[in-house]
Amino acid sequence: MTLVKVMFYLLGFIVLASALFIAASKNLVRTIFMFFVTLMALAGLYVLALADFIAITQIVVYVGGVLVLMIFAFMLSGRDTLANLQAQQNHFISFSKLPALLLAIAFFIVLVNVLFRTDFNSLPWVNDAIAQKNVIAPNDAMTGNIGVSLITRYLLPFEILSILLLAALVGAAHISRKEQSA
Amino acid sequence: MINLSDFLLVSAGLFCIGLYVILTKRNSIQVLIGIELMLNAAILNLVAFGKYDKISNGGQTFALFAIVLAAATTAVALAIILNVYKKYKTIDPGKTDHLKD
Numbered sequence: 001m002t003l004v005k006v007m008f009y010l011l012g013f014i015v016l017a018s019a020l021f022i023a024a025s026k027n028l029v030r031t032i033f034m035f036f037v038t039l040m041a042l043a044g045l046y047v048l049a050l051a052d053f054i055a056i057t058q059i060v061v062y063v064g065g066v067l068v069l070m071i072f073a074f075m076l077s078g079r080d081t082l083a084n085l086q087a088q089q090n091h092f093i094s095f096s097k098l099p100a101l102l103l104a105i106a107f108f109i110v111l112v113n114v115l116f117r118t119d120f121n122s123l124p125w126v127n128d129a130i131a132q133k134n135v136i137a138p139n140d141a142m143t144g145n146i147g148v149s150l151i152t153r154y155l156l157p158f159e160i161l162s163i164l165l166l167a168a169l170v171g172a173a174h175i176s177r178k179e180q181s182a
Numbered sequence: 183m184i185n186l187s188d189f190l191l192v193s194a195g196l197f198c199i200g201l202y203v204i205l206t207k208r209n210s211i212q213v214l215i216g217i218e219l220m221l222n223a224a225i226l227n228l229v230a231f232g233k234y235d236k237i238s239n240g241g242q243t244f245a246l247f248a249i250v251l252a253a254a255t256t257a258v259a260l261a262i263i264l265n266v267y268k269k270y271k272t273i274d275p276g277k278t279d280h281l282k283d
Contacts, residue, residue, distance in 0.1 A: 012188070016192065016199070020199060032215070045226060046226070046229050054245050062249070070260065076264055076267075077211075077264065077273055099205075103201065115187055115191060116187075120187050125234070136232075136234075138183070145236070149239040150246075154239075154243050161250060171258055172257045175261040176265065
């Protein structure tokens with residue numbers, strides 16, 4: 001049991017436990033702050049998957065942007081939402097939630113079944129990558145590598161993404177502006 | 183190092199919890215958080231497989247794209263939720279059941 005394994009299991013446990021807390025909690029503010037914990041632990045998992053640049057992007061974009069947006073939306077949507085939430089029943093597994101629980105568990109069983117039937121040591125493309133030394137080593141500096149491939153190999157998706165971001169920006173500003181009497 | 187299957191197991195659990203959150207919550211912001219959980223499970227898969235693609239960086243680049251797409255989605259979705267709240271005075275997706283006219 002190396003330190004990396006210990007860190008992986010710890011972070012994986014934090015991710016799953018905080019996600020379960022989100023599923024069980026009735027309080028919207030607690031949900032949002034537990035989502036913060038989930039995202040931070042996920043960034044740690046990305047580091048353990050040797051994707052440090054993705055981890056930093058996760059922290060900057062999600063924790064810095066998305067969570068602040070969610071807290072804003074919560075504050076702007078007033079106290080009726082809170083009153084609505086308190087009116088729900090106080091059981092984690094109530095009868096109305098049973099189909100959703102069954103569906104989620106059944107889907108999980110399907111996914112785990114597929115996972116345990118797959119032999120990950122004999123996947124052909126993984127073996128090819130190992131044979132051609134195409135595997136990221138823990139001491140590789142990947143950020144420059146990602147930057148180069150973003151501007152050369154993935155230039156078209158990158159530019160399409162920038163157009164989509166512009167469209168989302170204009171669309172969000174248009175939706176949330178005050179209604180004119182036109 | 184950590185096996186690929188361990189990452190996929192965590193990701194499968196996260197995806198199913200996100201599914202449960204989407205199906206049961208009666209608040210649009212919490213439904214949105216469920217969607218984000220599922221998206222993050224997908225990103226974790228991309229990153230875990232991206233380890234075996236050092237030269238062309240497929241997994242990590244598309245994980246980056248997915249993060250940016252998720253941020254754009256959230257911004258638009260929250261603008262829509264605020265508009266729905268202004269019109270209906272509730273953000274329960276089960277109660278917003280008629281159109282503008």
